[in-house]
Amino acid sequence: MKKQDNSLMEKIISLCKRRGFVFPGSEIYGGLANSWDYGPLGVELKNNIKNLWWKKFVQERDDMVGIDASLIMNPKVWESSGHLKEFSDPLVECKKCKKRFRADHINSNNCPECKGELSQPRQFNLMLKTFLGPAEERVNEVYFRPETAQAMFVDFKNVLESSRKKLPFGIAQTGKAFRNEVTPGNFIFRTREFEQMEIEYFIEEKDWKEKFELWRKEMWSWMTETLGVEKSKIHELEVAKGELAHYSKRTIDFEYDFPFGRKELYGLAYRTDFDLKNHYQEPPYRDEENNEGFYPHVVEPTFGVDRSVLAVLCDAYVEEEDRIVLKLKPSLAPYKVAVFPLLKNKPELVAKAREIYKELQKDFMVAFDDRGNIGKRYYSQDEIGTPYCVTVDFESLENDDVTIRDRDSMKQERIKISELKKYINGKL
Numbered sequence: 530m531k532k533q534d535n536s537l538m539e540k541i542i543s544l545c546k547r548r549g550f551v552f553p554g555s556e557i558y559g560g561l562a563n564s565w566d567y568g569p570l571g572v573e574l575k576n577n578i579k580n581l582w583w584k585k586f587v588q589e590r591d592d593m594v595g596i597d598a599s600l601i602m603n604p605k606v607w608e609s610s611g612h613l614k615e616f617s618d619p620l621v622e623c624k625k626c627k628k629r630f631r632a633d634h635i636n637s638n639n640c641p642e643c644k645g646e647l648s649q650p651r652q653f654n655l656m657l658k659t660f661l662g663p664a665e666e667r668v669n670e671v672y673f674r675p676e677t678a679q680a681m682f683v684d685f686k687n688v689l690e691s692s693r694k695k696l697p698f699g700i701a702q703t704g705k706a707f708r709n710e711v712t713p714g715n716f717i718f719r720t721r722e723f724e725q726m727e728i729e730y731f732i733e734e735k736d737w738k739e740k741f742e743l744w745r746k747e748m749w750s751w752m753t754e755t756l757g758v759e760k761s762k763i764h765e766l767e768v769a770k771g772e773l774a775h776y777s778k779r780t781i782d783f784e785y786d787f788p789f790g791r792k793e794l795y796g797l798a799y800r801t802d803f804d805l806k807n808h809y810q811e812p813p814y815r816d817e818e819n820n821e822g823f824y825p826h827v828v829e830p831t832f833g834v835d836r837s838v839l840a841v842l843c844d845a846y847v848e849e850e851d852r853i854v855l856k857l858k859p860s861l862a863p864y865k866v867a868v869f870p871l872l873k874n875k876p877e878l879v880a881k882a883r884e885i886y887k888e889l890q891k892d893f894m895v896a897f898d899d900r901g902n903i904g905k906r907y908y909s910q911d912e913i914g915t916p917y918c919v920t921v922d923f924e925s926l927e928n929d930d931v932t933i934r935d936r937d938s939m940k941q942e943r944i945k946i947s948e949l950k951k952y953i954n955g956k957l
């Protein structure tokens with residue numbers, strides 16, 4: 530396992546800020562407790578990840594449908610799900626410097642910062658509270674959802690009746706979740722507001738082991754093929770029985786070797802029929818053959834969006850002799866292609882380049898750059914992961930072709946302008 534590499538993390542955070550991937554939230558007001566904002570390039574990368582996820586797990590499958598539920602649900606949801614009682618972390622406080630830590634994250638009896646004495650651990654509920662309506666009364670107290678999962682259970686019957694799906698089938702959702710984390714930190718790895726992509730896959734109890742294995746494979750395929758993350762940096766951790774979440778009978782954490790250590794990226798859990806039983810007094814599903822009602826069981830693959838972005842950035846970041854490259858898969862890159870006129874002061878080159886740029890923009894996110902020399906422009910695009918750069922020169926005006934340069938091999942070839950879209954699409 531790789532040792533902690535704080536300098537790599539610093540470089541990634543600095544690149545993210547400089548190039549517009551991720552900024553500190555509310556920065557001009559001094560920030561807010563490890564909140565981060567996605568900038569112009571970050572939002573593209575993040576949307577690409579979310580869209581690929583939806584395509585792979587919803588669009589291309591017959592056994593999946595999606596929903597987009599409210600962030601704030603009836604508080605009874607969290608009572609029934611067990612979150613109000615169980616969704617807590619053990620918190621210890623340093624008696625000297627008053628800093629708080631998660632007891633399960635530290636290995637000593639003393640404060641990791643000042644070595645002061647720590648208090649006894651107490652359970653701290655992670656649900657983020659607010660008030661619905663104008664009066665700040667207890668009766669109006671509600672919670673921002675701490676996971677997207679519960680809506681899939683609460684909406685189960687409506688989805689079933691409207692979509693007419695039969696077991697096995699899944700409900701997918703992407704969206705924000707909120708947790709009052711004791712110690713947010715490590716950039717976008719642990720924040721109090723974050724985004725999830727979750728699937729609740731409904732099955733018959735007898736099939737749980739088989740479906741668990743199927744989803745385990747799907748998750749590997751997502752991480753290594755779709756996101757292109759280096760396989761050797763991903764590790765499965767079988768969560769010990771005593772450490773399982775209150776709803777789970779089996780959980781595998783998929784961990785990634787982040788620069789700050791090996792940490793959870795995603796999870797796969799067998800939630801039994803715990804959730805549907807909590808929410809429905811009557812069995813919400815009927816057996817097709819004997820018409821008897823029963824509670825489907827659930828396998829849940831869960832994916833953090835922000836941790837996906839971070840893993841992809843850490844994995845793609847490469848320092849070469851005279852350049853920094855983000856070797857992102859083309860499908861993830863914020864810009865698929867950049868267009869340059871060879872010389873800024875030749876209007877006919879600029880006009881031709883802009884024409885190509887406008888045409889490509891109909892299909893892709895495209896960058897345009899006419900500053901400095903070509904070398905600097907390549908450097909700038911390499912650093913943000915743009916897989917292709919197209920240069921318009923004098924020959925282009927005669928022959929309707931351009932030079933296309935590959936980010937990773939740095940090789941250049943001549944290609945007809947009319948072939949550009951096909952060429953780029955073929956690489957996505």
Ligand code: ATP
Nearest residue numbers: 710718719720723793794795796831832833835836
């Ligand atoms: P951890 O042990 O790191 O606190 P968890 O096991 O509580 O995580 P889950 O409840 O399984 O996490 O949440 C599902 C996924 O949501 C995680 O695998 C992770 O990708 C993401 N996630 C959870 N908490 C956060 C957070 N505070 N910030 C960013 N992503 C998060």
